[in-house]
Amino acid sequence: MEGIVFNIQRYSIDDGPGVRTTVFLKGCPLTCLWCSNPESQNPEPEITWRYTSCIRCGTCVKTCPLGLITLDDEGVHINRKECTRCGKCIETCKPGALQMSGRKMTVEEVYSTVKRDIDFYKVSGGGCTCSGGEILMQADFVAELFKLCKADGIHTCADTTGFGSEQALEKILEYTDLVYFDLKHMDPEKHKEYCGVSNDVILKSLALIIEKKIETVIRVPLIPGYNDSDENISELGKTVSGLTKDVVVNLLPYHRYGENKYRMVDMVYQLSNVPTPTEEQLNKAKEIIESYGLKCEISK
Amino acid sequence: MTENFQPNTSKGASRLQTDKVNAEEIQNVQVLTPRLQKLKAEWEAAEPQVYVDDTLLFTESWKETEGLPVDIRWAKALEKRLLECPIMIREGEILVGSLTKFIRGNGTLCAMKPREILEMCESGKFARKTSDTESTNITPEDLQALKEDALYWIDNIPKVSTVNAALEFDMGEDVFDLLFDRATVFEGRGVRYKMDRGLFQNFGAYGGGVAQVSAACIDNGLNYVIDLCKKERKRMMDEGDNEHSHGSAQFLRKYWLLQATIISCEAFIKFANRHADLARELAAKEKDAARKAELIRIADACDRVPAEPPRDFFEAVQCVRLFHLVCWKESSDRPEVPVGRLDQLLYPYYKKDKEAGKVTAQDAAELLGALWLKIRECENLVTIPRSQRAAPGSLLPNITLCGTDIEGNDLTNEISWLVLEAMAQIKLSEPAIYIRYNPEMDENFIIHALRCNREFGGGNPAFLNNQLGMDRYLERGVPLKDACNWSASGCLGYHLDCMEHVGGGHNISQLKVFELALNNGFDPRTQKQLGPKTGDPKTFTSFEQVIEAYYKQLEYFVPILHKVKMLSLCTEIADGPMSGLRCAMQYEDCIREGLTPREGGARYPEGRSSWLGSRGLVDLADSLSSIKKLVFDEKKVTMEQLMDACAKNWQGYEELRQDCVKAPKYGNDDDYVDSIYDDLSTKVPEIMQRWIDPVTGKKPMLFIGAAAGHVLIGKSIGALPNGRVSGMPTNDAACSVMPGMDVNGPTAAIMSATKGPYAKEYTGYAMNMKFSKSVLNTEEKLQKLAWLIKAFMTRGGWHVQFNIHSREELLDAQKNPEKHKNLLVRVGGYSAYFIDLPPDLQQEIVTRSMHEDI
Secondary structure (H helix, E strand, C coil), X not given: CEEEEEEEEEEECCCCCCCEEEEEECXXXXXXXXXXCHHHCCCCCEEEECCCCCCCCCHHHHHCCCCCEEEECCEEEECCCCCCCCCHHHHHXXXXXXXXXCEEEEHHHHHHHHHCCHHHHHHHCCEEEEECCCHHHHHHHHHHHHHHHHHCCCXXXXXXXXXXXXXXXXXXXXXXXXXXXXXXXXXXXXXXXXXXXXXXXHHHHHHHHHHCCCEEEEEEEECCCCCCCHHHHHXXXXXXXXXXXXXXXXXXXXXXXXXXXXXXXXXXXXXXXXXXXXXXHHHHHHHHHHCCXXXXXXXX | CCCCCCCCCCCCCCCCHHHHCCHXXXXXXXXXXXXXHHHHHHHHHCCCEECCHHHHHHHHHHHHCCCCCHHHHHHHHHHHHHHXXXXXXXXXXXXXXXXXXXXXXXXXXXXXXXXXXXXXXXHCCCCECCCXXXXXXXXXXXXXXXXXXXHHHHHHCCCCCCHHHHHHHHHCHHHHHHCCCCCCCEECCCCCCCCCCCCCCCCCCCCCCCCCCCHHHHHHXXXXXXXXXXXXXXXXXXHCCCCCCCCCHHHHHHHHHHHHHHHHHHHHHHHHHHHHHHHHHHHHHCCCHHHHHHHHHHHHHHHHCCCCCCCCHHHHHHHHHHHHHHHHHHCCCCCXXXXXXXXXXXXXXXXXXXXXXXXXXXXXXXXXXXXXHHHHHCEEECCCCHHHCCCCCCCCCCEEXXXXXXXXXXXXXXXXXXXXXXXXXXXXXXXXXXXXXCCCCCHHHHHHHHHHHHHHCCCCCEEEEHHHHHHHHHCCCCCHHHHCCEEEECCCEEEECCCCCCCCEEEEEHHHHHHHHHCCCEECCCCEXXXXXXXCHHHCCCHHHHHHHHHHHHHHHHHHHHHHHHHHHHHHHHHCCCCHHHHHHCHHHHHHHCXXXXXXXXXCCHHHCCXXXXXXXXXXXXXXXXXXXXXXXXXXXCHHHHHHHHHCCCCCXXXXXXXXXXXXXXXXXXXXXXXXXXXXXXXHHHHHCCCCECCCCECCCEECCCCCHHHHHHHCCCCCCCCCCCCCCCCCCCCCCCCCCCCCHHHHHHHHHCCCCCCCCEECCEEXXXXXXXXXXXXXXHHHHHHHHHHHHHCCCCEEEEEECCHHHHHHHHHCHHHHCCCEEECCCCXXXXXXXXXXXXXXXXXXXXECCC
């Protein structure tokens, strides 16, 4: 079985307990405005351009057999609609500024990398995390990978937005030790506005996971002006605590680390003027969530 | 389905003290109390000064002792310095023992290198061991005196230390082509850049070996040692010694050595007593009652130690200071005196006082801080040109913590915790801290150590594999009770504490050997045929031929290195004095033997011969990987083209160089190149150890450190197929990844370094890793780093150390050094101020792979 993987990060320290390897899968049905991995949204492999490495030599412009690359003051642009991803421009790019993001890999191929750090998992209780993109889009692949992990005693963590079919979710959960569940907004309309889809499927998925009593961490990116209102946070606390009190809610302060990546795939970042939440804003959200009897932590 | 792995959070077998340590109490101590802040500020503000009193006293003594046995002359020269040098007790000092009369004095001995000192006098530029960024001052009177002293020695150097003459006589002039300043196949103490030497030059880390602070001497007092010497002398006269030595030179030298030991110990005691007298004098004049009490405490302590065992924790710390200082003074050319296992030494005194309510963690922290300042104060002039120095910026007063006892119990104690806290708060480049890592030790202690590293920012502490440190000795027949007593020495070495001689290393540059293999034994640098003709690589049709040619070259050079090493070492032994002080430090063995550790008096011979060092295996593996891939697998270039590109230092071959850079590199857990590294790491030690060490009669101990020697080594080697440009530094440590070459993160780097038992035969097998602060900003993330160390060690790693700072900080420090005077970095086996490092080493540290969060 094959999946489209855009990164395998070893010694990944923010994606679950212990020392972990995170497998990033390409493709996401959501288009969150604040997405910090824009290159993960498109389910197909695509060419990325790293402006810090580019020396503006123009070789790629000359190389592209279809003439789809242009170079202007802002840098390199690729006509992505017509690009066939033949990869010729990547081959000739001397400084390595052009790269292919995402490639087809078999489960075995991915697992052979995951397994390399087994000694680190052993001493730390770590393991493998699948993240994205949205892993439910490649549920069979994830389930297969996790199955291999479990056979060797490797801890598994599914990092998901919950947007996918119940069937897909169940496949993965069978081999999942821990779920990192992203919850972005409680209002279905706002959710649609910011993330491109409504949150009804997401909330259903959450209920299913909780029902199966799988250890879960709810991860809430806190984006000032978008989802940090007292009302939204209260609603979140209320909904989650209605399902269970036995989860941790993890607040992830909004950051702009992903901003530069938009240019890499000819996308436009729309949140440029949003500030990072203040300590005060974070603590307030934390208090609200804790008032529902939930455990809440702020990530650093 | 099997069970998941559980993180090991048990405290294992760690015994008694560990569990009782109150981490909070320790993390709340204030090391830099106001008076220490003042002393530190004074040290930082002080202008470095050249200190001449000791060298003048040495010369005076040497003139007075004309005609006496050399061992006695050496002891008398120490005695004179200890009895007549100026001594200081500064305002606010709670611990005494200054190297010089200046806050920041730099000592030297003209006798050891008169020509170099004269050159300094004439140029007016005095280079210090720790820095070149500031000049060292000297008063006109001292300058004149120093110059005269240097001139006296130039005229009066006795014909001793004839290492070069011995080498030339026995091996021919050509041997010098292999040495330090020419082709640099061998690097080490055989020949430094100057062919003529002073009196016992390098009677420090090299010739005399590293002096070690002896815990047994501190615990028993030097009167005990003096008494043993006297009894042995009497016994010799009453009964004779052993049947072989009657009336022999050896018998006589033992007799004189015992006398030298008595002279040295008595002088040391008097040196302490002089401090007691001065403290009492100051106390009499002191108005402030609290300060008066402190001075009296100093006086009482210096009357007591080192003659008799310390009565309390304070006296023990004061005693450590005095031992370190006197060892320094004796070997003032290249001191490098390790402090030893400080936590083990001090803990019994601390425990007793703490239980009696006489001392608190805060008291101990301040005292350790004071000790830090005194240790850091010691500096010396250095006469090796900066460009040729192996370890710029360090004096190597290493402190070793933790370890296990004979039953395997972990020995971490409250002092271990406090030493780290002191290091973190006081933020000085020295001393370097080494933790003997044991997988059973309290994980909270490791997290504490990493937190201290983060706060300190200078790469301290380093972690050494406790078990492996013992195993190398156990395998050589050292019993467990002694094998478990080891500590770190030099920049990347270690030794059995006061049970062996600690000399420097004799290194072979594997890259030079490889360069010769690539040129059919011909050296492009000296334009001479240095090695055997192992075939013209342009005619090679398989990768195996390339690697075989290299092994053949190595097989040719190892016996030559053994001979150079034997001649250098034994000539120095034959000509040099036996140090009574060093005899005292290892009195249990040396008194009976009548030999100092260097001459064979130490309990174990291993360290007696300096290590056989090997450098450059990572660069070599990477270079072979390029050759295998581009020439033989992909056939993208011919061997001829590649050799031409290297000969032209890539001029006109930039594209090929990029291909070479892109070829698989060590440190990425890539089996393509790691299998080459594996082959080298198995075969090279086998070749290096194929010949017994003529000095010990045993399998040589191997060393693979680079410290900052990689900058120096790099200068003698042309372009290499790994894409390296001629003259650039080679890899920075034994198993670190080439800067900028690891792209798969720290676990992959560790995997590459530990695929086989590579560290087994090598000390110095160090891994430098660099992390940005953001990767370590929470306890949880520190815990994750602790797990990396654990996996590294359980997979058989030997030495790992971390630099924790941001890349921006380093870049800014290159541009604006004045703003980053306190920026500390880990270089090899030591930390140094970044701005003090030469530009090429700075650049190399900036490029060292940094593991970022984003």
